Amino acid sequence: xxxxxxxxxxxxxxxxxxxxxxxxxxxxxxxxxxxxxxxxxxxxxxxxxxxxxxxxxxxxxxxxxxxxxxxxxxxxxxxxxxxxxxxxxxxxxxxxxxxxxxxxxxxxxxxxxxxxxx
Amino acid sequence: xxxxxxxxxxxxxxxxxxxxxxxxxxxxxxxxxxxxxxxxxxxxxxxxxxxxxxxxxxxxxxxxxxxxxxxxxxxxxxxxxxxxxxxxxxxxxxxxxxxxxxxxxxxxxxxxxxxxxxxxxxxxxxxxxxxxxxxxxxxxxxxxxxxxxxxxxxxxxxxxxxxxxxxxxxxxxxxxxxxxxxxxxxxxxxxxxxxxxxxxxxxxxxxxxxxxxxxxxxxxxxxxxxxxxxxxxxxxxxxxxxxxxxxxxxxxxxxxxxxxxxxxxxxxxxxxxxxxxxxxxxxxxxxxxxxxxxxxxxxxxxxxxxxxxxxxxxxxxxxxxxxxxxxxxxxxxxxxxxxxxxxxxxxxxxxxxxxxxxxxxxxxxxxxxxxxxxxxxxxxxxxxxxxxxxxxxxxxxxxxxxxxxxxxxxxxxxxxxxxxxxxxxxxxxxxxxxxxxxxxxxxxxxxxxxxxxxxxxxxxxxxxxxxxxxxxxxxxxxxxxxxxxxxxxxxxxxxxxxxxxxxxxxxxxxxxxxxxxxxxxxxxxxxxxxxxxxxxx
Numbered sequence: 001x002x003x004x005x006x007x008x009x010x011x012x013x014x015x016x017x018x019x020x021x022x023x024x025x026x027x028x029x030x031x032x033x034x035x036x037x038x039x040x041x042x043x044x045x046x047x048x049x050x051x052x053x054x055x056x057x058x059x060x061x062x063x064x065x066x067x068x069x070x071x072x073x074x075x076x077x078x079x080x081x082x083x084x085x086x087x088x089x090x091x092x093x094x095x096x097x098x099x100x101x102x103x104x105x106x107x108x109x110x111x112x113x114x115x116x117x118x
Numbered sequence: 119x120x121x122x123x124x125x126x127x128x129x130x131x132x133x134x135x136x137x138x139x140x141x142x143x144x145x146x147x148x149x150x151x152x153x154x155x156x157x158x159x160x161x162x163x164x165x166x167x168x169x170x171x172x173x174x175x176x177x178x179x180x181x182x183x184x185x186x187x188x189x190x191x192x193x194x195x196x197x198x199x200x201x202x203x204x205x206x207x208x209x210x211x212x213x214x215x216x217x218x219x220x221x222x223x224x225x226x227x228x229x230x231x232x233x234x235x236x237x238x239x240x241x242x243x244x245x246x247x248x249x250x251x252x253x254x255x256x257x258x259x260x261x262x263x264x265x266x267x268x269x270x271x272x273x274x275x276x277x278x279x280x281x282x283x284x285x286x287x288x289x290x291x292x293x294x295x296x297x298x299x300x301x302x303x304x305x306x307x308x309x310x311x312x313x314x315x316x317x318x319x320x321x322x323x324x325x326x327x328x329x330x331x332x333x334x335x336x337x338x339x340x341x342x343x344x345x346x347x348x349x350x351x352x353x354x355x356x357x358x359x360x361x362x363x364x365x366x367x368x369x370x371x372x373x374x375x376x377x378x379x380x381x382x383x384x385x386x387x388x389x390x391x392x393x394x395x396x397x398x399x400x401x402x403x404x405x406x407x408x409x410x411x412x413x414x415x416x417x418x419x420x421x422x423x424x425x426x427x428x429x430x431x432x433x434x435x436x437x438x439x440x441x442x443x444x445x446x447x448x449x450x451x452x453x454x455x456x457x458x459x460x461x462x463x464x465x466x467x468x469x470x471x472x473x474x475x476x477x478x479x480x481x482x483x484x485x486x487x488x489x490x491x492x493x494x495x496x497x498x499x500x501x502x503x504x505x506x507x508x509x510x511x512x513x514x515x516x517x518x519x520x521x522x523x524x525x526x527x528x529x530x531x532x533x534x535x536x537x538x539x540x541x542x543x544x545x546x547x548x549x550x551x552x553x554x555x556x557x558x559x560x561x562x563x564x565x566x567x568x569x570x571x572x573x574x575x576x577x578x579x580x581x582x583x584x585x586x587x588x589x590x591x592x593x594x595x596x597x598x599x600x601x602x603x604x605x606x607x608x609x610x611x612x613x614x615x616x617x618x619x620x621x622x623x624x625x626x627x628x629x630x631x632x633x634x635x636x637x638x639x640x641x642x643x644x645x646x647x648x649x650x651x652x653x654x655x
Contacts, residue, residue, distance in 0.1 A: 001307055001340040023339055025320060026373040056311045056338070058318045059281045060373045066277075074150070090291070094284045095277070 002056045009035055013111050015046035021053025028054070029064025036068050045077030048110045052083035062095050069100045078102070080110040131247045138166055139254055146262030152176065155266060156187035159259050163235070166255070167248055171217075171236025175201070178229050187231070194234040201232040209253060213243055223256055226264045285316045285384075289391055296399045305399055306336055306365070313369060313392040314338050317354075317385040320371035320378070321347050327364040354381045356393045360400055367393055418479050423448060425482035426456070429489050434459045437467055437532050439655050443623035445631060447647040454481030454523075455592045455646035456489065460496065467532055468496050471590040471650055472525040473544065480521070487516060488523055488566070502529055502540040506563065506575035510542070513567030522567040526559075526590050535582040535654055540575050542566045545596070549580065550587040554616045587626075588652040589615055594645035598634055601641045606634055623651045 005028035007020045016039045022028060036047065047068070051057075072079050079101040081092065092098060104110035142162045149155040160172045173194035175184040184198050194217060200210070201222045209221045219235040233256070238244070244252070292312045299305040306324055314322035323344055324336040337344055350370045358365040369389060372381045426448060434442050444457050454474025461467050472488055474481045491512055495505045506527075513523055524544040528537045541547070541562030549557040561578030582588055591611070598606040614633055620626040627649060634647065 001336060002311060002338045004339045004341050023314075025318070026375065027320075056315050058315045058373065059277070059284075060318055060375060063277070063375060070150075087288075087291070090287070091284055094287060095280045 003053075005031060005054075007031055007035060009039070011044075012048075012107070013114070014044075015048055015111060015114055016044050017048040017050055017107055019050045019052070024051070024054050024057040024061035024065075026060045028057075029061040032061075033064045033067055036071075040071060040075075040077075045072065045075055046114050047072065047077070047079045048082055048107055049079060050082045050107055050110075051085070051088060055085035055088060057088055057091060059095070062091070062097070065097060065101075066095075069097065073100055078114060080104055080113050082107050082110045128246050128250065132250060135166065135251060138162075139258065142166075142255065143258045143262065146258055147265045149262065149266060152187065152266070155259070155262055159255070159262075160188045160190070162258075163252070163255055166251060168239045169235055170239060173234040175232035175234070176229065177232070180228070180230075184232055191236065194236070197234045198232065201230075201234070203230065209249070209256070211244060211249075218244065219252065221256065223260055225260060225267070227267050231259060231263070285388060288312055288316055289388070289395070292392065293395045293398070296395060297402060299399075302400070302403075303336075306396065309392050309396045310336055310338055310367065313367060313389055317369055317381065317388055318373045319369035319381075319385075320373050322370065323347060323368045325366045325368075327366060328362060333363075352378055352380060354386050354389055356386075356389050358393045358397045360397060361404075365393070365396065415478075422477070422479045422482040425479070425486055426454075429456060429458075429482075429485055431458055435461050435467070437461070437530075439532060441623040441653040441655060442469075442650070443627045444650045445627045445648065447631070447643070449477075449594070449643045449645050449647075454485050455594065455648035456485045457590070457648055457650050458489065458492075459650065460493065462496055462499075464499060465532070467530045468492075469528040469530060469588075469590060469650055469652065470525065471544065471547075471592060471648060472523050473592045473594075473646075473648075474523045475521055484513070484517060484521060484523065488513065488525070492527075496529075502527060502538050502577040503575045506540045506542055506566070506577075507572075510564075510566045510568075510573075510575070511570060514570040517567050522565040524565045526562075528588065528590070530582070530652075535584070535586075537580050537582055537588075538577055539580060540577045542575060543568070545591060545593055547591070548589040548612060548615050549582070550589070550615055550619070552583065552585060554619075556612055556616055582652070582654045584654050586654055587615075587619070589649060590651075591649040592646060594643075594647045595630075595634060595649060597645065598638050598647070599641055599644065600638050606637050610637070621653075623653050626651050626653075 003022040005020065005022035005024065007018055009016055009018045018032065018035055020028065020032065069079055081101060081103040083106065084092070084103055089103070102113055104113055145158045145162065146155060149158055156174045160174055163169055163172050171190050171194070173189050173191060174187040175198065176187045177184045180203050184201070197217045197220055200220050204222055204224070209219060211219055217234050217236050219233070221233045223231040223233065225231065292309065296305045296308055299308065310322050310324045321342050322338045325332050326334040335344060347370050348368065352372060353368055353370045355366060355368045367389060369381065369385070371378045372385065430446050434444055442459060444459070446455055446457060454476060457471045459467060459469050470492060472485065474484045491509060495508055525542040526544040526547055528539045530537050539559055539561050541560060543562070543565030546558035546560045549559055551557060559578065559580065561576060563573055563575035596606055596608045596611050614630060618626065618629060620629065630649065631647065
């Protein structure tokens with residue numbers, strides 16, 4: 001069953017990878033944007049949100065993700081979602097997140113997306 | 119206060135600022151946040167009216183407090199008391215005070231901007247052009263804010279519409295997904311996850327109850343304390359009852375960006391829809407399982423039926439001086455009834471009737487074992503009581519303890535009519551003697567395969583005189599039920615035997631079945647109907 005939300009982050013090839021696990025709700029969304037802001041303030045513009053451990057997300061959680069996307073759009077940054085559960089993938093598609101963010105199967109493939117644009 | 123200038127001069131100067139107004143509106147309208155609107159507005163005023171001390175405040179409604187939006191000088195807050203809430207726009211000019219201009223602007227969503235402006239850089243008074251330009255910029259601020267609010271509303275509307283599409287889509291998808299899941303726990307977990315996520319619940323619990331006792335529970339997240347979580351006053355709940363189990367789904371603490379809010383009607387509809395889906399999926403699975411089991415049973419019965427058909431003789435041997443008829447009508451479930459008649463090498467005739475416990479393939483296989491071993495032993499010419507002991511041992515060793523066979527064997531000497539009989543726990547056969555005297559042949563012992571304790575089987579010798587008859591039958595005849603749950607009974611069978619002495623054995627058997635049918639009418643046959651009828655001519 002779905003666990004409490006948790007995250008950690010690492011820097012890989014000039015991009016920040018945020019790994020999450022558990023329910024992305026108000027609490028989870030807030031933790032994601034706090035983590036994002038801590039790197040964004042330092043000028044990091046490329047992010048991978050690796051949701052391998054999160055297969056349940058609600059619309060409050062999504063609103064935080066949209067906030068991240070909007071900020072990155074303003075600064076010409078980029079967000080890539082990786083390891084999406086099929087139901088989360090479909091949720092993001094319906095909510096329009098892929099209009100302004102990309103997705104990849106794995107973190108390594110996500111990093112390649114940054115390389116190919118640069 | 120305001121200089122008097124001629125109208126033409128004012129128009130000329132304002133015309134020069136037209137581009138500035140247009141550009142200003144674009145900048146304000148492009149603002150992505152309220153803070154940006156405040157910042158851009160104050161920059162525009164500063165550039166166009168040569169002002170430095172510009173302070174902009176904002177309040178969400180009449181009751182809320184003023185918040186700083188853009189502050190040049192903290193002293194400006196002293197002038198907040200002059201900012202009156204008014205439905206009409208006003209600009210106050212107070213050349214005598216430190217802060218010369220203050221205004222309250224009511225916005226489209228009933229929020230307010232408060233504007234407090236200090237002296238111009240050159241300390242000159244606000245002239246007519248300044249006043250008009252200021253009024254225009256304030257209107258631009260109002261319009262830009264209106265546009266900003268509209269954009270937020272549009273964004274929220276799109277988000278909300280997308281979320282409704284997501285809810286509907288997820289409802290359909292979940293129905294399909296849970297119907298594919300083999301495991302009940304996975305099915306319930308998935309339904310709970312979807313119900314929690316789509317209603318923005320913070321937590322979800324599913325309790326499975328039987329007889330008012332919780333026998334299992336699921337929770338999301340998996341670390342919550344169920345008892346504590348259920349204490350929340352902000353929750354919705356639904357219950358599905360199925361086959362003695364109650365599935366109670368509780369969603370707790372609906373989330374918003376600002377905190378917890380009340381669940382609404384849509385949430386309750388969604389929860390109820392998910393519950394119905396779970397019910398439908400569980401019920402469909404049960405029905406599918408039953409259908410498969412029925413199919414398996416049908417196949418098994420078909421196999422059992424074909425085994426039984428092969429064992430029971432298609433025709434009986436002709437015995438000079440005798441008329442013999444037999445019948446076996448299997449019930450739907452195919453029992454383990456069996457009869458046979460075999461002329462042995464020594465000229466004697468073995469008449470056998472048996473009933474195996476249980477139904478279906480296992481019973482048919484046991485009948486098959488009995489038939490094969492009986493034929494082998496009969497040809498060995500061993501006494502019937504010894505034969506019964508051997509059969510008992512064989513059946514006991516080759517079957518589970520709950521399987522046994524009742525069996526009646528009559529070894530007839532056709533020349534004399536003498537019958538050596540053994541009865542292994544079977545119904546007593548009926549010997550109709552002269553003068554319509556009916557004798558029950560009880561001889562024997564316990565059913566074959568029931569015990570292996572060396573219990574004896576006592577054979578009995580009797581004689582079938584000319585004109586006398588013998589009816590061997592299984593319990594499917596006296597125990598046949600009608601729709602009032604009454605049995606055909608031994609008494610009725612015995613009366614039928616004495617009342618109807620047809621000349622032909624076949625006729626007796628067919629009339630017996632007809633009498634049985636007239637008794638049971640439309641009540642389904644629950645056991646095999648089997649009989650052997652012998653008349654000595």
